[in-house]
Amino acid sequence: MSAPCIVQSVPPPPEGGVWPVVIVGAGAAGLMAGVFAGRCGVRAxxxxxxxxxxxxxxxxxxxxxxxxxxVVELDDFATEGSRNALKNVLASWPLKECRAFFERDLGIPLKVEDTGKVFPVSDDPAQILDALFSELGRNGAQIVGGVxxxxxxxxxxxxADGARFELQLSPTARVRARSVVLATGGxxxxxxxxxxxxxxAAHKLGHTVLRRYPALVPLASLEQRWAELAGISLPTTVSALRGEKLLGARTGDFLFTHKGFSGPVVLDQSRLVTGPDHDGVELAASWLGLGPAEWDLKLQKGGARSVLLFLRDLLPRRMVSLLIDFARVPADRKLSEMTREERRRLVHVLGQCPLSIVGDEGYRSAEVTGGGVALDEVSTKTLESRLVPGLYFCGEVLDVIGRIGGFNFLWAWVTGRKVGLALAAPRGET
Ligand SMILES: Cc1cc2nc3c(=O)[nH]c(=O)nc-3n(C[C@H](O)[C@H](O)[C@H](O)COP(=O)(O)OP(=O)(O)OC[C@H]3O[C@@H](n4cnc5c(N)ncnc54)[C@H](O)[C@@H]3O)c2cc1C
Known part of the structure; x- marks a missing residue:
């Protein structure tokens, strides 16, 4: 459905040749900024x-x-900026109110799935978009597509007319604006x-743009052996370690791919090997979420069964042969007859299996971009640049990412709303 607020060429500005607000980017953050600016009478x-x-x-x-x-916790997000700033921004639109905006204001029934993720009951993203477009249109905002x-x-x-920025557009056009919002994503x-x-654009205006990296991204493995397992998925704990030090562990679905590893738990942990502090970080898998001690106990209780038959009851068949091979244990070895060294190797492969990451699948497959415009260079009250008055940021362009589960949209909605309200507030009142 094509909403009336979407046009294909730049309309004339409402007053004296100057737009009060130009929002660059009509993704989640930009749309929300437009909605809240419009609700307060600012036409974007x-x-x-x-x-x-x-x-x-x-x-x-x-x-x-x-x-x-x-549910939302501060630890669901990562930034190189101040945790306090992050907390303040997130607190400005509590999850309950944000959800009520979709359900009550936009009239979209939502459902919570077992994973804790919230979806529209219709499972249709177009319902969200159409409702946002209608809300924008009602408040006099216009989206120019293809510009x-x-x-x-x-x-x-x-x-003299209050214009603080000029934007050069392609195809050829120029617009002048009092305020500009960069909602351009990653x-x-x-x-x-x-x-x-x-x-x-932010860098040219003097902002620090922290090193960008693909996040929530499938990872590539050094070892070809895993490719044989492509398509297998199982619950797994993925730990990130630097030497002996545990940096973090998460449990969830793990997926083998032709190139390496994916699935929610891998995507969530990927930033630890692609992000700023990745030197010396190794990932290890605890299959079925069981650590070395738990696997050791299970093997001890396995009695006189062979390693192969015992593990086949617990793990996918193709995986069992490969893991036994990896641990260099004869498949027909009875559990009770394993040497101490064989048991140690098997426990390691089952409970803390090294994943030998060599890279990632890049921005083509990444769900978000880590890094970006430094949070510390924007006001946490308004998300206005501390360096360039009248310039605002919202969404993924800022140095904040969330984990899998709706947290990145939450960041886009919260920051978009914050900017929208700030644009409407008389200076100094936000
Ligand atoms: C495959 C995939 C699935 C995802 N699923 C989820 C999910 O289910 N839940 C969740 O929370 N997150 C999800 N994410 C992440 C989420 O989509 C992003 O974090 C979110 O869309 C960021 O919103 P944004 O508005 O900041 O940026 P974007 O949505 O990227 O929007 C930026 C917009 O700016 C426009 N733009 C950029 N530069 C210019 C320019 N120079 N001029 C004009 N326009 C410009 C772009 O065309 C784009 O439309 C997913 C991401 C991907 C890739």
């Missing part, structure tokens, strides 16, 4: 390089849009339009 122009806005919402959550989590911001120039000194899944332009 949204620029979107894709002909259809909200491409990432359409493909999200396996095509069903995991719009929110059902890319190419250059953002601050006007100094501020022009670098992940570039075919949805997020190609990193916002980082470049």
């Amino acid at each position: 122009l949204l620029l979107e390089s894709r002909p259809k806005p909200g491409a990432k919402i359409r493909v999200s959550g396996g095509g069903r849009c995991n719009v929110l989590p059902s 890319r911001a190419e250059e953002l120039t601050p006007l100094a000194p501020e022009a 670098l992940s899944l570039p075919k949805t339009g997020s190609d990193g332009w916002g980082y470049t």
Whole structure:
């Protein structure tokens, strides 16, 4: 459905040649910023390089849009910035109220699944998008589809008509604005339009853009052996270790792929090997979520059965042969007759199996981009730049990522709303 607020060319500005607000990017964050600015009487122009806005919402959550989590903790998010700043921003729109916005204000029934993820009952992302478009349209906002911001120039000194920025667009057009919001997303899944332009624009205006990295991304393994298991999925704890030190562990579904590993638990832990502090970090798997001590106990209780038959009752068949091979234990060895060294090797492969990561599948497959515009350079009250008055940031362009489960949309909704409200508030009142 094509919403009335989406147009294909830049409309004339509402007053004196200047837009009060131009939002670059009509993804989750930009749309929410437009909605809340509009609700407070500020008419926004949204620029979107894709002909259809909200491409990432359409493909999200396996095509069903995991719009929110059902519970949120600070540890569900990662940033190099201040945890306190992160906490304050998240607290500005409590999860319950955010959920009520979708259910009550937009009229979209939501459901919580066993995983704790929240989806629209319809399983249809278009329902979310259409409701946001309608809400925007009601408040006089317009989205120009198929128009890319190419250059953002601050006007100094501020022009007599109040314009503080000029944006050069492609195809050819120029717009002037009092405030500009960069809601341009990250670098992940570039075919949805997020190609990193916002980082470049922020950097040119003096902002620190922290090293970007693919996050929530499938990982590649050094060892070919795992490719034989492609398609197998099982519950697993994935631990991140630096030497003997445990940096973090998570349990969830683990998936073998032709290149290495994926599944929610791998995606969640991926930032520890792709992120800023990855030197010397190794990942290890505890199959079925059982650590070395628990596997050791199980093997001790296995009695006179062979290693092969015992493990076949617990793990997928293809996997059992490979693990036994990896541990260099004869498959027909009775558990009770294993040497101490064989038992040690088997327990290691079952309870703390090294995954030997050599890389990741890159932005093509990553769900989000870690790093980005430093949180410490924006006001946590308004998300306005501390360096360039009138410039705002929301969503993934900022240096905050969430784990799998609706946390990245939550960040986009919360920050989008915060910016929208700030744009409407008289200066100094936010
Ligand atoms: C496959 C996939 C599935 C996902 N599933 C989920 C999920 O179920 N739940 C969840 O919480 N998160 C999910 N995510 C993550 C989530 O989609 C993002 O974190 C979220 O969309 C970020 O919102 P955003 O508005 O900041 O950026 P984006 O959604 O990326 O929007 C940025 C927009 O800006 C536009 N843009 C960029 N540069 C310019 C420019 N120069 N001029 C004009 N327009 C520009 C882009 O075209 C884009 O539309 C998923 C991500 C992927 C890739």
